[in-house]
Amino acid sequence: MKDKSLISITDFSKEEYIQILDIAADFENNPNQKLLLDHVVATLFFEPSTRTRLSFETAANRLGARVVGFSDTGSTSVQKGESLKDTIIMVSGYADIIVMRHPREGAARWASEVSSVPVINAGDGANQHPTQCLLDMYTIRQTQGKLENLNIAFVGDLKYGRTVHSLVQAMCNFNATFHLVSPQELKLPSSSKMYIKEANLEYFQYTELADVIPFADIIYMTRIQKERFHDPIEYEKVKNSYVLDRGMLTNCKPNMKILHPLPRINEISIDVDDTPQAYYFKQAENGVYVRQALLAAIAGVK
Amino acid sequence: MDKEMRELKVTAIENGTVIDHIPANNVFKVIRILNLENNQHQVLFGDNLDSHKYGKKGIIKVSNTFFVPDEINKIALVAPTATLIVIKDFKVADKSKVEVPNQILKIVKCFNPGCITNHENISTRFTVIDKNDLKLQCHYCEKITAKNNIVFV
Numbered sequence: 001m002k003d004k005s006l007i008s009i010t011d012f013s014k015e016e017y018i019q020i021l022d023i024a025a026d027f028e029n030n031p032n033q034k035l036l037l038d039h040v041v042a043t044l045f046f047e048p049s050t051r052t053r054l055s056f057e058t059a060a061n062r063l064g065a066r067v068v069g070f071s072d073t074g075s076t077s078v079q080k081g082e083s084l085k086d087t088i089i090m091v092s093g094y095a096d097i098i099v100m101r102h103p104r105e106g107a108a109r110w111a112s113e114v115s116s117v118p119v120i121n122a123g124d125g126a127n128q129h130p131t132q133c134l135l136d137m138y139t140i141r142q143t144q145g146k147l148e149n150l151n152i153a154f155v156g157d158l159k160y161g162r163t164v165h166s167l168v169q170a171m172c173n174f175n176a177t178f179h180l181v182s183p184q185e186l187k188l189p190s191s192s193k194m195y196i197k198e199a200n201l202e203y204f205q206y207t208e209l210a211d212v213i214p215f216a217d218i219i220y221m222t223r224i225q226k227e228r229f230h231d232p233i234e235y236e237k238v239k240n241s242y243v244l245d246r247g248m249l250t251n252c253k254p255n256m257k258i259l260h261p262l263p264r265i266n267e268i269s270i271d272v273d274d275t276p277q278a279y280y281f282k283q284a285e286n287g288v289y290v291r292q293a294l295l296a297a298i299a300g301v302k
Numbered sequence: 303m304d305k306e307m308r309e310l311k312v313t314a315i316e317n318g319t320v321i322d323h324i325p326a327n328n329v330f331k332v333i334r335i336l337n338l339e340n341n342q343h344q345v346l347f348g349d350n351l352d353s354h355k356y357g358k359k360g361i362i363k364v365s366n367t368f369f370v371p372d373e374i375n376k377i378a379l380v381a382p383t384a385t386l387i388v389i390k391d392f393k394v395a396d397k398s399k400v401e402v403p404n405q406i407l408k409i410v411k412c413f414n415p416g417c418i419t420n421h422e423n424i425s426t427r428f429t430v431i432d433k434n435d436l437k438l439q440c441h442y443c444e445k446i447t448a449k450n451n452i453v454f455v
Contacts (some may be wrong), residue, residue, distance in 0.1 A: 008444065084422055106418040106442025125416050127443055191446070 002300035005112040005119040008128045009166045014173045021138050023293035023302050024286070027062075031289065034064030035301040042095035043069035044087070045122070046078065046102040051262060051284055052122050052131070056099050059291035068095060085114045092116045097298060118298050126162055131294060132261055133166040135287040140171075140218055142286070143257040143279055147171070153179040153212040156222035156242050156267060158188040163261045164222060169195045178203035179212045183238040186228065209242050214251050219244070221260040221267050221280075245269035249277055259283050318343070318365040320387040321377065326350050329360035331380045335454055336364075336373060343367055356383065376409050378402045379436065379452060402433045410438060413451040417443035426455065 001016055012020070027033070041060040045053050053071055060067045070076050078087060084107060091098055092115040100111055101122040108121035108128070123129040141147050152171060154164050158180055168178060168188070172195050180188050180203055187205065196203050206212055212219070221244060229235040243266060244258065260268060260280040272278050296302035324332055329349040332338075338345050344365040353359035360381075368388065369377075377384055378400040388396040406428040412419050419426045419442055428438035428447065436449040 084418070102418075103416075104418040104421055104443075105414060105416050105445065106412075106440065109442045110418050110422070110424055124418075125443070127445075 001297040003118050004298060005115075005121075006130050006294065006298070007108045007112055007119065007121045007124075009130045009133050009169055011130070017134065017137065017170070020134055020290065020293045020297060021141060023297060024134075024138050024289040025142075026302075027289040027292040027296075028286070031062050031292070033062070033292075033296075035296055036060070036063040036065035036299055039063075039065040039097070039299060040095040041065045041067050041069075041295065042091045042098045043067060043071075043122075044091060044098060044100040044102075045069065045071045046073050046084075046100070046107070048072050049101055049123065051287065052101065052129075055284070055287040056120075056122060056131075056291050058288050059295055062288070063292055063295060065096075065295070069099075084111060088115050088119075097295060120294065120298070123162075126160060128166060129162050130166065131287070131291055132163050133170050134294070135283065135290040136163065136167050136220070136259065136261075137170055138290050139257075139259060139279065139283040139286050144217055144255060147174040149175050150217045151177050151179060151215055152218045152220060153181060153216040154188070154220045154222070155181040155209055155212075155244075157186045157224045157228060158182045158192075158222070159186040160225070160228055161222045161261075164188070164220070165192050167220065168192050172196060172199040172201060176201060179206065179216060180204065181206045181209050181212055181242065183207065183224075183234075183241070185234060186224065186238075209244065210248060213248055213256075215253065216256055217253065219256065219258045219277075221258060221264070223263070223265055223267055240266075243267055243269060244272060246271040246275060249275060252277060315344075315363050315365055315389045316392055318363065318367055318389050319369060320389060321362045321364075321381070322359070322385045322387060323353065323356060323383050324360035324362065324381040325356070325383055326358035326360055328381050329362060332360075332362060332377055332384075335376045335380060336369070338362070338364060341367060372407075372409055374400055375403050375406060376454060379406070379410070382433075382436075402430055402436070404430055406430060406438055409455055410447065411453045411455050412440045412443060412445070413447035413453075414440065414443050414445040417445065419443070 043056055057067050088111045097118050099120045099122050102124050105125035105127040108124040112119040158164050226235050257279040258277050329347055347362040349360040350358050384400045386398050408425045427441035431437050431439045438447045
């Protein structure tokens with residue numbers, strides 16, 4: 001994986017993903033390994049992000065790398081009308097690896113084509129967010145001891161949630177059964193269902209969250225965003241229908257864990273936080289180990 | 303009319319290109335895509351002509367004009383059944399069926415308004431994922447531009 005860019009979930013093979021997850025497990029046991037002391041990592045955030053940026057910067061710091069970059073474009077020459085191409089060519093002359101988030105779909109792919117150093121996509125609009133997908137896989141494997149043959153329930157906004165699309169695509173490699181819980185207007189798009197069909201796997205669609213709790217191994221919750229609805233009345237109708245609370249967990253499987261890409265608003269009630277099923281904060285922490293693994297693998301030191 | 307056109311096809315062009323077997327009613331699209339409105343040479347066309355193969359068809363003949371691969375790819379997107387005949391000295395010098403290529407470079411705009419190619423000076427690039435129903439997947443944003451949404455750059 002040395003010098004390889006990671007833009008889309010399809011850029012790495014299944015074997016390469018597994019390798020990243022294995023390296024990440026090593027970093028979880030021993031996070032402070034100064035392997036990138038002579039490296040500069042650029043974090044270019046053309047739109048704000050809390051978790052992803054802090055997680056990447058923590059990962060780089062734990063590896064001993066120096067970090068340069070910006071967390072919004074307000075104070076950069078992007079405001080003066082500089083093209084993405086020019087910004088990337090310039091930064092690739094400064095840094096050894098570029099981590100970038102951009103509001104436009106395809107921006108990261110374009111950047112990887114003009115950059116002389118590897119680019120890691122930290123989110124390009126509604127398109128891809130491959131490191132989120134990797135940390136989700138890492139967390140699933142950590143909680144279940146395996147990735148194969150799991151019943152995974154996705155809940156909430158399955159139409160626009162890019163993390164859902166990427167994770168569905170990735171889990172098609174592991175013989176998963178998909179349980180899709182969403183309001184009618186936020187169902188999983190046919191482009192994602194196509195991957196499930198091509199892999200000869202099964203999916204089931206539900207409108208009631210309670211239906212999937214008894215048999216799910218993983219419940220992957222997502223936020224339903226108001227701006228996704230054309231009709232505000234429709235939003236009001238569904239906004240409280242996919243809320244998971246402590247009382248609903250009485251009949252779940254013992255191994256079941258709840259994941260969420262965060263930020264959460266009200267879709268997981270705070271009384272769930274101290275149940276054995278709550279795993280979303282640990283999931284966010286895992287993001288650091290997975291990003292350490294990725295930086296180290298791309299730098300060629302692991 | 304059909305007979306007349308056939309005679310013209312044989313006699314009218316000394317040098318140039320005949321685009322035959324255009325799906326009926328797509329002749330004007332082909333004219334627009336190839337920018338034939340601004341061609342300074344003789345342009346002849348017919349639409350809804352009888353065709354043995356397709357029932358109805360269109361045909362365009364352009365004198366002293368020969369098309370480069372990019373232009374031929376454009377024709378394939380709106381007239382996948384078209385035949386391209388190169389005429390030199392009144393004779394058929396070359397005859398080929400246009401073909402939808404596996405990759406479409408530069409000529410089509412991405413349908414996704416949020417795609418980076420619609421905001422920066424980038425040549426578009428698509429993989430043709432369905433040649434019959436014409437579905438193009440953008441190399442950058444990964445979204446699909448379908449037949450009805452194809453706009454040429």
